[in-house]
Amino acid sequence: DADVTQTPRNRITKTGKRIMLECSQTKGHDRMYWYRQDPGLGLRLIYYSFDVKDINKGEISDGYSVSRQAQAKFSLSLESAIPNQTALYFCATSTASNYGYTFGSGTRLTVV
Amino acid sequence: AQSVTQLDSHVSVSEGTPVLLRCNYSSSYSPSLFWYVQHPNKGLQLLLKYTSAATLVKGINGFEAEFKKSETSFHLTKPSAHMSDAAEYFCVVSDQLTSNTGKLIFGQGTTLQVKP
Numbered sequence: 001d002a003d004v005t006q007t008p009r010n011r012i013t014k015t016g017k018r019i020m021l022e023c024s025q026t027k028g029h030d031r032m033y034w035y036r037q038d039p040g041l042g043l044r045l046i047y048y049s050f051d052v053k054d055i056n057k058g059e060i061s062d063g064y065s066v067s068r069q070a071q072a073k074f075s076l077s078l079e080s081a082i083p084n085q086t087a088l089y090f091c092a093t094s095t096a097s098n099y100g101y102t103f104g105s106g107t108r109l110t111v112v
Numbered sequence: 113a114q115s116v117t118q119l120d121s122h123v124s125v126s127e128g129t130p131v132l133l134r135c136n137y138s139s140s141y142s143p144s145l146f147w148y149v150q151h152p153n154k155g156l157q158l159l160l161k162y163t164s165a166a167t168l169v170k171g172i173n174g175f176e177a178e179f180k181k182s183e184t185s186f187h188l189t190k191p192s193a194h195m196s197d198a199a200e201y202f203c204v205v206s207d208q209l210t211s212n213t214g215k216l217i218f219g220q221g222t223t224l225q226v227k228p
Contacts, residue, residue, distance in 0.1 A: 033215075040121070042202060042218030043156075058215070090156065092216075101146075101216065105155040 003027050006091050006104035013081050013111055021076045021107045023091030029102070031095070032074040034058075034066060037088040037106075046089075049074055081111040114139045116203045118219035126227050131175075131190040133222045135203030138184065144206040145186045146216070147177055151199045159201075162186065173197070198226045 004025045013019050023032065030051050035043040035058075045058030047066040055066060063085060067075045078085055091104040119134040137143055147159040160171025167179040177188045186203060203219040 035216075040220055042220050043216070044218070045215050048215065101158065103148075103156040 002105065004091055004093055004102050004104040006089075006107050008107060009105065010108045011110070013109070015082055015111055017081050019078045019081055019109070021089055021091075021109070023074045023076070023104055025072050025074075025091075025093045025102070027093050027102055028071075029093035029095055030071065031093060032068065033092040033094070034064075034074070034076045035090045035092065036060065037090060043090060046076065078109075078111075081109075083111045085109065086111045114143065114205050114217055116145075116205050116217060116219040118201075118203050118222050120222050121220065122223045122225070124225040124227060125193045127195055128192050131188070131193045131197065131224065133188040133201050133203075133224065135186045135188065135219060136184050137186060137203070137205050139205060142181075145177075145179065146204040146206070147171065147175070147186075147188050148202045148204060149199050150202065150221075156202070159188070193224075193226045195226050195228065198224055200224070 007022045033048045034046040036046055037043045044060050046060055046064050047058050049055050049068045052068050065077045089107045089109060092101055094101045115138045117136045125131055142164050145162040148156045149159050150156050159175050160169045160177055162169045162179045170176045175188060175190050177186055179186055201222045201224060204216045206216055
């Protein structure tokens, strides 16, 4: 089993719909992150969490929300999806020292 | 603020020839630097990382990178390209020392094409 598991792998949704992307990890890491990848822009940080009670906005958090249900689970929600949220989304975990990043396989989201 | 710039968006080499992917960084502190690779329809895999130890860092699959503070560079090299090296490569800096968020700051990516 993968250390960081993202579900679903692919999703097509309609404009205005609510959608949740899920991430779970078996690494035992405290820190979890959500990034989105767009062609030519690399990856940009949406939200990050240091533990269950610590949630922080990243550089592009507008239109997104997150929930840290447990140390091992970190979900990303789009309350009302719009086409420019079409992207590849990655969940990642790290140790406190920040030298042990692990990425999930990504969720490809298309908003039509 | 920390940043990275990948100087080439696309690099094309022939199989068996050397690979050079260029990365410059900007940082007020001694940075932590990484190279990640992303194969088509796959996730991100760590190739190597520099964390203020030896300036020449060896990674997986024959890749290595040299940290040059005077040039603020962290170029990725491989002596001989394989077809399986065709992928997108990201140079990344961590902001651990400046803000302790653990945030990774990604370059725009370089697509490596390997021709037979």
